[in-house]
Each structure stands twice: as structure tokens, then as C-alpha cells.
Amino acid sequence: MFFIEQGEVRLVRHTEAGQLVTMFRAGPGDTLAEPSLFSDHYHCDAIADRDSTVRVLDKAIVLGAMTEDTAFAIGLVQRLSAQVQSYRRKQELLAIRSAQDRVLAGLADGWMTGTVVAFASDLGLSHEVVFRVLSDLVRDGQVERPARGVYCLKRTDQAAS
Amino acid sequence: MFFIEQGEVRLVRHTEAGQLVTMFRAGPGDTLAEPSLFSDHYHCDAIADRDSTVRVLDKAIVLGAMTEDTAFAIGLVQRLSAQVQSYRRKQELLAIRSAQDRVLAGLADGWMTGTVVAFASDLGLSHEVVFRVLSDLVRDGQVERPARGVYCLKRTDQAAS
DNA sequence: TGCTCATTGTGATTCAAATCATATCCAACA
DNA sequence: TGTTGGATATGATTTGAATCACAATGAGCA
Numbered sequence: 001m002f003f004i005e006q007g008e009v010r011l012v013r014h015t016e017a018g019q020l021v022t023m024f025r026a027g028p029g030d031t032l033a034e035p036s037l038f039s040d041h042y043h044c045d046a047i048a049d050r051d052s053t054v055r056v057l058d059k060a061i062v063l064g065a066m067t068e069d070t071a072f073a074i075g076l077v078q079r080l081s082a083q084v085q086s087y088r089r090k091q092e093l094l095a096i097r098s099a100q101d102r103v104l105a106g107l108a109d110g111w112m113t114g115t116v117v118a119f120a121s122d123l124g125l126s127h128e129v130v131f132r133v134l135s136d137l138v139r140d141g142q143v144e145r146p147a148r149g150v151y152c153l154k155r156t157d158q159a160a161s
Numbered sequence: 162m163f164f165i166e167q168g169e170v171r172l173v174r175h176t177e178a179g180q181l182v183t184m185f186r187a188g189p190g191d192t193l194a195e196p197s198l199f200s201d202h203y204h205c206d207a208i209a210d211r212d213s214t215v216r217v218l219d220k221a222i223v224l225g226a227m228t229e230d231t232a233f234a235i236g237l238v239q240r241l242s243a244q245v246q247s248y249r250r251k252q253e254l255l256a257i258r259s260a261q262d263r264v265l266a267g268l269a270d271g272w273m274t275g276t277v278v279a280f281a282s283d284l285g286l287s288h289e290v291v292f293r294v295l296s297d298l299v300r301d302g303q304v305e306r307p308a309r310g311v312y313c314l315k316r317t318d319q320a321a322s
Numbered sequence: 323t324g325c326t327c328a329t330t331g332t333g334a335t336t337c338a339a340a341t342c343a344t345a346t347c348c349a350a351c352a
Numbered sequence: 353t354g355t356t357g358g359a360t361a362t363g364a365t366t367t368g369a370a371t372c373a374c375a376a377t378g379a380g381c382a
Contacts, residue, residue: 013253021256023249035242042246066235073234074227080241081196085203087248088184092174094255095182095285097370099339115359124256126340131361148347149360258340260369276329287370292331309377310330323382330377340367347360352353 001062002032007052011044022122024083031079037062049114094124103133107143107153116149162223163193168213172205183283185244192240198223255285264294268304268314277310 002009004026011024011032023044026032036042037059048054066073093109096102102123106112112119116134120127134151137143145151163170165187172185172193184205187193197203198220209215227234254270257263263284267273273280277295281288295312298304306312 011249013249015253015257017257017259017262019256019258021253023252034238035246038239038242039246044249063235066238067231070228070231070234073231073238074224077195077227077234077237077241078199080238080245081199084241084244084248085196085200087245087252088172088174088205090252091184091248091255092176092182094252095180096176096178097180097338098178101178116361117359127360128341128362129339135361258368277331278329288330289332289371290369296331325382326380328377328379331375332373333375334371334373336369336371338368338370340365342365343363345361345363347358349358350356352355 001034001037001057001059002026002046003055003057004028004030004032005053005055007048007050007054009052009054010047010049012047013044020121031057031076034076034080034083099125099129100133100136103130103137104142104153107151112151116151162195162198162218162220163187163207164216164218165189165191165193166214166216168209168211168215170213170215171208171210173208174205181282192218192237195237195241195244260286260290261294261297264291264298265303265314268312273312277312 006028009026009032010022011026012020012022014020024032032046032054033042033044066076089109093102093105096105102125106119106123111122116130117127120130123130134143134145138145138151142154143151144154167189170187170193171183172187173181173183175181185193193207193215194203194205227237250270254263254266257266263286267280267284272283277291278288281291284291295304295306299306299312303315304312305315
């Protein structure tokens, strides 16, 4: 198990077809690979896109700390709950069929942090479509692009049904 | 927070477009809505497709038990870890583009328990495609159908690259 | 028994995202 | 300075899943 002090580390896995899937994006203060505490044969790859500082936590020590320090255990439960919630949100978002709606939802959730290519990968869309959708949205006035590669929603327009 | 004693309860949420997404499927021994322990405004709907018995756990009491009973806290961490793992697996599976590969992966993971319609919904595919893929696979001999509505993999054929 | 209804199943068509191709911009770097 | 490579961007084409339409099956039930 790992604790991220600085930077950002992505937990990735590749499908049989070879595409890379980001399972989790951990920032400063996040812990990584908690499930490894209970299972031995869990395998993901970790990628640091920027320089990062990571603290390695020994499995046995963490398990020990959990029995002695209830606050520590509760903190862990809290982290995991947050992760579960974010996974649920992601699942919901990925269920959106229309590329435009998905991009809008992704923007609303603040996923557009790095490059458009990375954003597209998070959304499970090809980057071409995302570029197209973004320029359409900018043309429509729903999205602003203050700078190259920076996009943000104009406002939360209420669900037009 | 809830504890499922018997039956099965699904945690669902509907997207703006109106489609229903199953966030979590809880069986006997599972707990439901753990994130609600730490956040007040989390909303999902729970659906019991069969008759089920559910124990309601008071938020304050659970939080109290966590500080006093370390084993309880650890158990909770374990549950949540397992959930996180299964979400990651689902994410990986949903990233598979080809409908056929996705159906195969779903079968391998043992998702085809109830009806084909439910299976298709879990896979994020239309039931028509799933029916088609399944009959193709049966024709190809990759999948067996011992009975109407029952499908299982012939064997784990090693990743044909 | 006949009726209803959900599930199963298949065919035809549409449509939107993937893919392929290509070009520009820009930062890092030698 | 020129060169490389990644991100940005857009156009043309293809593909495959969604959608629409329609049957057949089978269980529950009056």
C-alpha cells in the first residue's frame, strides 16, 4: 500500500486488446492499492506522469495499526468510502451514451485537468470525438476556452429535457 | 447503512437521459450504502427484485462501533476494499469496445446469473446485441447453452492475440 | 382453457463513434 | 537554429452497436 505525498500516480491496467484503462488517479494525501491489504494476487501498474513522492506502507504494519489505532481505521474506511462513491459516479457517467452529454458531464465533474487526450481516455471516448464535441460546444457557447487546451462550462444549464 | 440478510438489493441511479444504471448488487452478508456514513446528501434508489430481508443500521451506532470494536472496523475496510476491487474490474470490463469480447468477459466473470436482459444491462449493451452475440458464440462452439436462458463458457481459451 | 405479459430471439435500418488520414501548433532539445 | 515528438485539430470513411420492428416461447393466472 502506498501514500502519495506529492504529484500524481495513476493505477492502470491494460485490457486484452491492449488499450490502457486508468483505474484510479491518486493525488497528494491519497492512498493507493488498499485492496492489496487483503488479497495477494492483485495486479495493476502504477504510472507517475509527473515527478511524485510516494511513501511505501508495509502491509503488516498497516494491518497492525488498524487494530490499535481506531482513528486510523476510520480514516481508511472514509477514504475507501470516498473511492466507492467516485467509482459509482464514474460508472454513471460512462453509462451516458451520447458523446456530447458525456463530455459535458465530465467537464461538470472537473475531469478536464490535463490534456484533452487524457480527458478522452477517462471518458472512454476517442480523442477525435472529444475534440470535435468540444469545438462544437464552444461554437454553441455552452463551453468557454480561455486558453489553448483549457475548457470550462459556461454555466450549469438546467437539464433541458 | 443497511445489512442484507436475505435476497438481493440493487442500488440504482438514473441518468438524465432516463436510463437506469445498477451501481451495486448486494447479496446476503453484504452491506449497502456505506458512503452514507460520511456524507449526508448521497442519493441512490434501492430496488429489491425478490423478497429480501434487510437490517437497518443506524449511522451513529455504526460510527460508534467502529471506534470501539476494531474487528468491526477492519471488517468494514475489507468489505469496502472488495467493492473497490470489483468496481475496478467492472471498469476494465466496460472499457472493452467489442460487444463480443465484452460478453465473453462478462460470462468469464460469472455475471450471467439472471435474465439475458439484466446481463445486457450490466454489460452496458443493448439486449439485442447480447442475444445475437450469444447465439453467434453458441454457433461457434465457444459457449454452451445447457438450457433456455442459461449460457456458460466452453473453456477459458487462452488469449488469442 | 384462453389471456396477458415478460423474456427470448431475429431481421432491417440508422446513426454516431471509431478509425484512418492529414496538417498545424508548440515546447523540448541538440 | 533546425528537428523531433506530442498535443491539437479537422475531414472522410467505415463499422458496429443502437434502434426499430416483429415473432415465438413460456409462465402465471382467471
